[in-house]
Amino acid sequence: MSAAEQARHVLTFCGKCSCGCPELFVDHDAAPERRIVLTDDFGQRIQMSVEQLQVIVDEARSGQITALVDAELALGVR
Numbered sequence: 001m002s003a004a005e006q007a008r009h010v011l012t013f014c015g016k017c018s019c020g021c022p023e024l025f026v027d028h029d030a031a032p033e034r035r036i037v038l039t040d041d042f043g044q045r046i047q048m049s050v051e052q053l054q055v056i057v058d059e060a061r062s063g064q065i066t067a068l069v070d071a072e073l074a075l076g077v078r
Helices: 050-062 064-075
Strands: 008-012 023-026 036-039 045-048
Touching: 036 050, 050 064
Parallel strands: none
Antiparallel strands: 008 023, 023 036, 036 045
Protein backbone atom coordinates (compact mmCIF):
# COMPACT_ATOMS: atom_id res chain seq x y z
CA MET A 1 0.00 0.00 0.00
CA SER A 2 1.41 3.40 -0.98
CA ALA A 3 1.81 6.33 1.41
CA ALA A 4 -1.04 8.12 -0.36
CA GLU A 5 -3.32 5.12 0.20
CA GLN A 6 -2.51 5.08 3.94
CA ALA A 7 -2.74 8.85 4.34
CA ARG A 8 -5.76 11.06 4.92
CA HIS A 9 -6.85 13.01 1.84
CA VAL A 10 -6.95 16.78 2.44
CA LEU A 11 -7.28 18.48 -0.95
CA THR A 12 -7.48 17.88 -4.69
CA PHE A 13 -5.91 20.82 -6.53
CA CYS A 14 -8.05 20.65 -9.66
CA GLY A 15 -10.85 18.17 -9.34
CA LYS A 16 -12.60 19.45 -12.46
CA CYS A 17 -11.56 16.52 -14.60
CA SER A 18 -10.82 12.84 -14.33
CA CYS A 19 -7.17 13.08 -15.32
CA GLY A 20 -5.67 12.38 -11.89
CA CYS A 21 -5.15 15.87 -10.50
CA PRO A 22 -2.48 16.69 -7.90
CA GLU A 23 -3.56 15.89 -4.34
CA LEU A 24 -2.47 16.70 -0.80
CA PHE A 25 -2.50 14.06 1.95
CA VAL A 26 -1.42 13.89 5.59
CA ASP A 27 0.13 10.61 6.70
CA HIS A 28 -0.21 10.62 10.48
CA ASP A 29 1.81 7.38 10.73
CA ALA A 30 4.83 8.75 8.83
CA ALA A 31 7.93 10.26 10.39
CA PRO A 32 7.47 14.01 10.98
CA GLU A 33 9.80 14.90 8.10
CA ARG A 34 7.63 12.86 5.69
CA ARG A 35 4.13 13.54 7.05
CA ILE A 36 2.86 15.70 4.17
CA VAL A 37 2.38 13.86 0.86
CA LEU A 38 1.81 15.61 -2.47
CA THR A 39 0.93 13.43 -5.45
CA ASP A 40 0.80 14.39 -9.10
CA ASP A 41 -1.17 13.06 -12.04
CA PHE A 42 1.81 10.98 -13.21
CA GLY A 43 1.90 8.77 -10.10
CA GLN A 44 4.83 10.56 -8.47
CA ARG A 45 4.84 11.87 -4.92
CA ILE A 46 6.76 14.25 -2.72
CA GLN A 47 6.94 13.78 1.04
CA MET A 48 7.85 16.66 3.35
CA SER A 49 7.40 18.03 6.84
CA VAL A 50 4.59 20.31 7.92
CA GLU A 51 7.19 23.06 8.31
CA GLN A 52 8.36 22.64 4.70
CA LEU A 53 4.77 22.85 3.47
CA GLN A 54 4.29 26.01 5.53
CA VAL A 55 7.24 27.65 3.73
CA ILE A 56 5.61 26.85 0.37
CA VAL A 57 2.25 28.22 1.56
CA ASP A 58 3.86 31.41 2.89
CA GLU A 59 5.79 31.98 -0.34
CA ALA A 60 2.67 31.35 -2.41
CA ARG A 61 0.66 33.83 -0.32
CA SER A 62 3.32 36.50 -0.73
CA GLY A 63 3.39 36.05 -4.52
CA GLN A 64 7.02 34.89 -4.61
CA ILE A 65 6.25 31.60 -6.33
CA THR A 66 4.11 33.24 -8.99
CA ALA A 67 6.76 35.86 -9.69
CA LEU A 68 9.54 33.28 -9.97
CA VAL A 69 7.53 30.95 -12.21
CA ASP A 70 6.37 33.84 -14.42
CA ALA A 71 9.96 35.07 -14.79
CA GLU A 72 11.19 31.58 -15.66
CA LEU A 73 8.40 31.00 -18.17
CA ALA A 74 9.19 34.36 -19.80
CA LEU A 75 12.76 33.16 -20.40
CA GLY A 76 11.43 30.25 -22.43
CA VAL A 77 9.36 32.44 -24.77
CA ARG A 78 10.89 32.52 -28.23
